[in-house]
Amino acid sequence: MMRPPAVGGTVTGLLFLAVVMVVVWGGTYRRQTWPEMLIWGQGGVAASSSSDEENDASPSSVDKLLGGLLSPDFEEASCLSRYQAALYRKPSLYSPSAHLLRRLRDYEALHRKCAPHTDLYNRSAALLRSAAGNASAPAECNYVVWIPHNGIGNRVLTIVSAFFYALLNHKVLLLHSTDDFAGLLCEPFPGTTWTLPADFPLHNLLELDTGAPQSFGNLLKSKDSSIGSRSHVYLHLPWYYREGDKRFFCEDAQRTLRKVPWLLLKSDHYFVPSLFLVPEYAGELRRLFPERSAVFHHLVRYLLHPSNEVWERVVGNYREYFEGADERVGIQIRVFDNFPVPFDQMLNQVMNCSLGAGVLPAVTGEAASSVDAKVKAVVVTNLRSGYSERIREVYHQQATATGEVVRVFQPSHEEAQATEHRGHNVKALAEIELLSLSDVLVTSAWSTFGYVAQGLGGLKPWVLLRHTQSADACRRAASPEPCFLMPPAPAQCFRDGGGNAMLSNVRQCEDEVNGIKLFD
Numbered sequence: 001m002m003r004p005p006a007v008g009g010t011v012t013g014l015l016f017l018a019v020v021m022v023v024v025w026g027g028t029y030r031r032q033t034w035p036e037m038l039i040w041g042q043g044g045v046a047a048s049s050s051s052d053e054e055n056d057a058s059p060s061s062v063d064k065l066l067g068g069l070l071s072p073d074f075e076e077a078s079c080l081s082r083y084q085a086a087l088y089r090k091p092s093l094y095s096p097s098a099h100l101l102r103r104l105r106d107y108e109a110l111h112r113k114c115a116p117h118t119d120l121y122n123r124s125a126a127l128l129r130s131a132a133g134n135a136s137a138p139a140e141c142n143y144v145v146w147i148p149h150n151g152i153g154n155r156v157l158t159i160v161s162a163f164f165y166a167l168l169n170h171k172v173l174l175l176h177s178t179d180d181f182a183g184l185l186c187e188p189f190p191g192t193t194w195t196l197p198a199d200f201p202l203h204n205l206l207e208l209d210t211g212a213p214q215s216f217g218n219l220l221k222s223k224d225s226s227i228g229s230r231s232h233v234y235l236h237l238p239w240y241y242r243e244g245d246k247r248f249f250c251e252d253a254q255r256t257l258r259k260v261p262w263l264l265l266k267s268d269h270y271f272v273p274s275l276f277l278v279p280e281y282a283g284e285l286r287r288l289f290p291e292r293s294a295v296f297h298h299l300v301r302y303l304l305h306p307s308n309e310v311w312e313r314v315v316g317n318y319r320e321y322f323e324g325a326d327e328r329v330g331i332q333i334r335v336f337d338n339f340p341v342p343f344d345q346m347l348n349q350v351m352n353c354s355l356g357a358g359v360l361p362a363v364t365g366e367a368a369s370s371v372d373a374k375v376k377a378v379v380v381t382n383l384r385s386g387y388s389e390r391i392r393e394v395y396h397q398q399a400t401a402t403g404e405v406v407r408v409f410q411p412s413h414e415e416a417q418a419t420e421h422r423g424h425n426v427k428a429l430a431e432i433e434l435l436s437l438s439d440v441l442v443t444s445a446w447s448t449f450g451y452v453a454q455g456l457g458g459l460k461p462w463v464l465l466r467h468t469q470s471a472d473a474c475r476r477a478a479s480p481e482p483c484f485l486m487p488p489a490p491a492q493c494f495r496d497g498g499g500n501a502m503l504s505n506v507r508q509c510e511d512e513v514n515g516i517k518l519f520d
Contacts, residue, residue, distance in 0.1 A: 062086050068101045069302045071108060071190045079186035081311040081433075085301075088318060088437050092301075092458045094294035099287040104302065107167055108189050114141035114172045115192040124261050127231040128201040139261040142171045145196055147205050147266040148178055149238055152428040153448030154268040155181065157482060160299045161271045167288075168281055169258050176205050180422045184429055186305040208234050208266060210242060216257070217244030232262035239268060239486050246488035249274040254281075270296065270451065270482040273516045276505040277490065292505060292518040293479030296455040304456065306429055313430040317379075318437060321409040325377035329359055330438035331391075333382040334447040339466060347390055349464055350442070353474035357462045359440050360391075361400040373405045379438070381431045381449075385413040432456070442474065445511035451482035463511050475510045483509035483517045 064083040065072060076083050114120050120141040127139065144166045148155050159175065166173040174196040187193055212218065215234040219227050221244050227233060235257075236245045247253045249271075257263060272295060276285060289295045306314065322328045333350060335341050341349075354360040360378070380388035388410035395406035411434065412427050432449060435441060436456035443450030443461040454461045454477065462474045490503060509515035 063091070066092070066301055067096050069096050069104065069298060071105070073190040078308075079305050080308050081314070082186060082305045084311070084315075085305075085433075088315075089457060090437075090439065092297065094291055094297055094458060096298050097288060097290055100289065100298065103167060103288060108192075110141075110170065111172050111189045111194070112192045114143070116174070116195070116197045125201055127261055130231060142169075142258075142261050143263065144171050144173050145200075145205070145262065145264045146173060146175045147208065147264060148176065148181055149266050150268040151448065152425050153432065153450075153452050156300065156304060156432075156452045157270040157448050158265075158267045160296060160303060161267065161269070162265050163303055164272050164295070164299060165265075165275060168275065168284065169254075171263070176200075178206070180420050180425055182422070183307055184310055184422075184425060186307055188303045188305060202232065202262075202264070205264060208236070208264060210236060210240070210245075212236065215245065216248055216253070217242050217246075220244045220247060228256045228259040230260055232264060233257065233260050235263055235265045235267075237265065237267035237269070237271060243492070246492050249277065249488055250493035251278050251280050254278055268448075269486060270448075270484055271487070272296065273481075273484045273506045273518050274487045276518060277493070277502040279502055282502065291520055293481050293520045294458070295518055296451075296482055297458045297480045300452065300455045304452075306433055310426055310430050310433070313426065314433045314437075317411050317430065317434050321379050321407075321411070321434075322377050322437060324375065325407070326374040326404075327376045328437060328439045329376060329378045329442075330435035330440070330453065331359075331378060331380045331387075331442045332435055332444055332447065332450045332453060333380065333387050333464070334444035334449060335382075336446065343386060347387055349473050350387065351391070351394075353462055353464055354442060357442075357474065357476070359442055359462060360406065361402040361404055363394060363398040363400055366399045367397060369399060373403055376404045376406045378406060378408045379434060380408060380410045381435060382410070383413060385410055443477075446485060448482070454480045455482060465511060477510050478507070478519055479517070481517045481519070483512055483515040485509070485512050485515045487514075487516050 064070070064086050066086060070082060074082060114124075124139045124141050124143065144162050146159055146162045149158070159173075163173050165171070173194060175194050176196045187195075208215070210217075212234050214230075214232065215236045216227070217236060219230075219233065235248055236242075237248065248257070275281060276292070289298070331350065331354065333346065335346055351360070355362060361376070378391070380391065382388070388408055392408035395408065400406060411431055428449070432453050433456065435450075435453035436459070438453075438457060438459065441450075441454055441457065441459045441461040442464065443454060444464045445466045450461065450463075453459075458480050460477045460479060463477055464474050465472055505518060506516040507519045509517045
């Protein structure tokens with residue numbers, strides 16, 4: 001790989017209370033008990049190679065514009081990550097369609113025409129100051145205002161989702177950037193801004209929620225017949241949305257909302273898969289994304305460029321942890337407060353998956369030797385340091401069955417999620433980016449943090465399953481696409497039982513039986 005430019009007491013094994021061995025089971029790895037101290041490598045592990053077609057790409061030159069996704073019309077120093085990320089990340093196996101590239105250039109022109117404080121923007125904003133709250137005539141510029149909700153992973157997923165919706169409907173995306181999010185991302189559109197101005201006529205956007213009278217669900221409930229002529233409508237799409245809110249994903253609602261000049265959107269999910277179920281969009285989506293498993297991969301790389309402040313941290317971590325390694329491994333561990341898992345049980349699962357999938361090598365119990373050995377660098381991300389410390393102990397003095405040297409690192413351990421603090425979000429975004437630079441990735445079920453990392457890297461991770469879902473420790477994702485964890489039921493829009501043709505665009509997620517994701 002081309003060298004990227006610079007920016008600015010030992011334990012010999014792990015003793016588990018319930019020690020685990022791994023057997024192959026249809027692409028997953030099942031948990032079974034083993035009644036003695038585990039010395040990995042002495043039987044009991046049927047590991048598959050972690051190498052596959054993802055490791056085969058070796059282009060003769062680095063494509064900084066990502067196959068035409070990125071515009072060359074930026075000054076590089078203002079956002080180093082935009083053109084440098086390709087020097088660190090594995091070449092993508094997915095190519096954007098020519099139609100998508102044309103639509104992105106068209107969108108950039110529309111955004112410049114309708115950007116904040118242009119005449120057209122001011123004209124549209126004036127509609128919001130009208131006492132009647134209605135649009136008397138169609139506006140030339142129509143907008144989607146993204147409202148932040150929940151953690152950094154949720155925010156990235158919903159920015160991409162909001163942009164996807166805006167692109168389909170010829171609307172302009174603007175971000176309501178709060179203090180805890182300001183300055184984390186570069187501007188993605190040349191010659192303009194996507195930041196909602198501070199003098200935006202509507203205030204207290206963060207307070208909009210289920211009870212908002214201008215929410216689409218509540219307007220439907222009140223049988224308001226003027227939705228299509230209103231100046232603005234609030235789209236309430238977080239995990240706790242109601243039946244009326246879910247009507248957003250129906251074709252008749254899409255047609256109505258297309259007429260509204262200002263849509264205020266709050267969500268915490270990647271809701272793109274449900275828009276693939278809207279019949280009206282089918283033809284355009286086939287042209288935009290002939291590879292449905294790469295929708296998020298293309299759009300997140302187009303939109304998400306960490307600021308120089310964040311990128312400096314990414315590059316520093318890469319230099320310290322990944323540079324010079326023969327293989328780079330990311331392990332993202334997330335234990336949710338509403339679904340607690342005992343530490344040793346989770347550690348067992350992580351090792352069970354990693355050994356069985358061939359992500360980590362077995363150990364022999366003999367003394368380690370680093371002479372002429374290949375190096376496998378492992379970055380673990382978690383709010384606490386215990387997992388990385390225990391994994392590091394295993395490989396510190398013991399030789400591996402493959403002869404590799406395994407080095408384990410962890411960039412930070414914040415102890416608790418603190419999305420309201422900007423410094424916490426800087427570290428979180430940097431670690432998402434770092435994970436995306438891996439050759440092989442292990443993620444946690446339901447984790448939006450992991451979803452963004454796999455999408456950026458175009459990786460198909462091994463997903464650590466929730467213990468109530470399966471006896472399997474993990475399962476290989478079919479694509480880099482995130483899961484829409486809480487989609488509306490198809491019957492919400494297809495009450496007559498139709499829509500089966502559209503349902504062929506999605507499949508059940510690996511990590512949530514009720515979730516849907518795009519697939520080819």
